[in-house]
Amino acid sequence: MPEVVVYLLEGRSLEQKRGLVKDITQAVVKNAGTNADQVTVSLVETxxxxxxxxxxxxxxxAPR
Amino acid sequence: MPEVVVYLLEGRSLEQKRGLVKDITQAVVKNAGTNADQVTVSLVETxxxxxxxxxxxxxxxAPR
Amino acid sequence: MPEVVVYLLEGRSLEQKRGLVKDITQAVVKNAGTNADQVTVSLVETxxxxxxxxxxxxxxxAPR
Amino acid sequence: MPEVVVYLLEGRSLEQKRGLVKDITQAVVKNAGTNADQVTVSLVETxxxxxxxxxxxxxxxAPR
Amino acid sequence: MPEVVVYLLEGRSLEQKRGLVKDITQAVVKNAGTNADQVTVSLVETxxxxxxxxxxxxxxxAPR
Amino acid sequence: MPEVVVYLLEGRSLEQKRGLVKDITQAVVKNAGTNADQVTVSLVETxxxxxxxxxxxxxxxAPR
Structure with a gap:
């Protein structure tokens, strides 16, 4: 708690995902008065x- | 903004998905006072x- | 089935919401091969x- | 109605999923004053x- | 983990909510190979x- | 794109929310190869x- 769900396109590398969940978790811990163990992040890739x-x-x- | 998430079964064709996101986006633009560029639609297929x-x-x- | 969730800002009128759920439902029926009774729409207003x-x-x- | 979404890791067996959706649906029917036909459960597996x-x-x- | 989100109408009593989260959690524990402390349930009421x-x-x- | 949804308890201050959305957005920009204007964050407070x-x-x- 809190639970974070990120809706994003497929195709991020493992390294990107590793950084994403780490940094989002830190953002939650810093601002929401909880500790990291309480935070889950789910990447819903489409x-x-x-x-x-x-x-x-x-x-x-068209490709970006 | 707004963000739309549709939970549906797998198996729709590309043509169905194309129509689905286009028509849902138009429904949002028409009724929610925004423009299309602000609207995202994610199809979460299970x-x-x-x-x-x-x-x-x-x-x-049993099959329908 | 399908279930639609729309994440949007508070402040839409009843008439806007009425149109939004009606038109989104029609978009789903038209493109996803289901009938209206199977479709739910939840507006998650923040x-x-x-x-x-x-x-x-x-x-x-700044105000739009 | 209600619609239930479960965010979980991949890897549950068909038997586990069968039990999960059956028991969650019963929990909703018992406590939310609805009947089973109105309840959908989507397993969003990551x-x-x-x-x-x-x-x-x-x-x-580390493995559990 | 898992995280459960239930989209439902407003108006359930505290007793109904208490039963709902308890029984859904038990359904998850029984079928998904986890323990209760890992399970969160959020009721998103509209x-x-x-x-x-x-x-x-x-x-x-029309009223039911 | 991506869209982030955070399920959390009510009661965070405006300052906490301001920091939360800012830092989550930066986490996404840094790790997911997008720019901030593409990122929405919705706080679903229960x-x-x-x-x-x-x-x-x-x-x-019991109170924490």
Whole structure:
């Protein structure tokens, strides 16, 4: 507690995920008056064919 | 903003997903006073072995 | 099934919410091969002090 | 209605999932004044490389 | 871990909520190979004006 | 994109929330290869009567 859910596209490396959960957890500990053991982070990864912005699937956007 | 999350079974075609995110985004733009670029839609797809209605997994229901 | 969750700021009128859930439901029915009775929509409304974009709470942005 | 979402690690057997959705649904029916047909349960399963506790990915913890 | 989120209408009594979180937690412990201390349950309650089934807000349905 | 949802108990101050969304956003920007404008954070706050750990509502635990 708290529980954090991050909705993001597939494709992050293990190193990126490692940093993401570590730094988000620190942000929660620093600001929400809890300790790290109480914090869970779930990365809900969706393929580019299952996520959209502006009504357009990421799989159908021009590459960034 | 707003962010839309749709929990659904796996198995929709790319064409269905394309229509789904487009039409949901239009529904949000029309009714929530925002523009399309602010709207994200994430499709969280679960296999039939991981979703239930009435306490029964979809994988164990008779086919519709 | 499917279940739709919309994360948005507080402050939409009843008429806006009525339109939002109706049109989102129609978007799902049209594109996901289900009927309306199977579709739920939950609006998870947060105050401007509990939602951020770009790392800044909506309550602390200049008014749009 | 209600809709239940369970965020858990991958790797549960079909038998475990079957029991999980059945028993959660019964818990909801018993306590929330609804009938089973109205209750959906979605299991959102994440690999051990995408979920963390205490800021550490489950894939990088010592085995339990 | 696991984390359970229940999307439901406002209006359950404290006794109902107490039973709901207790029984859902037991269902998870029994079926998911974890112990109770690892399980969180969040009840995300929405007013009848912010939840719909079949495209109609619960506030605008005939009383059950 | 990504969208972050944090499930936590009510009662954080405005200053805590300001820090929470700022630092979570920075954690995402640093590790997920995006820029801050693409990141939304929603704090889904539940009263102590609507959240449980170990099967017990926070409102019924001994004070920390």
């Amino acid at each position: 393929p580019r064919t299952s996520k959209a912005k502006g009504g357009v699937l990421f799989s159908e956007m | 296999p039939r072995t991981s979703k239930a209605k009435g306490g029964v997994l979809f994988s164990e229901m | 105050p401007r002090t509990s939602k951020a974009k770009g790392g800044v709470l909506f309550s602390e942005m | 690999p051990r490389t995408s979920k963390a506790k205490g800021g550490v990915l489950f894939s990088e913890m | 007013p009848r004006t912010s939840k719909a089934k079949g495209g109609v807000l619960f506030s605008e349905m | 009263p102590r009567t609507s959240k449980a750990k170990g099967g017990v509502l926070f409102s019924e635990m």
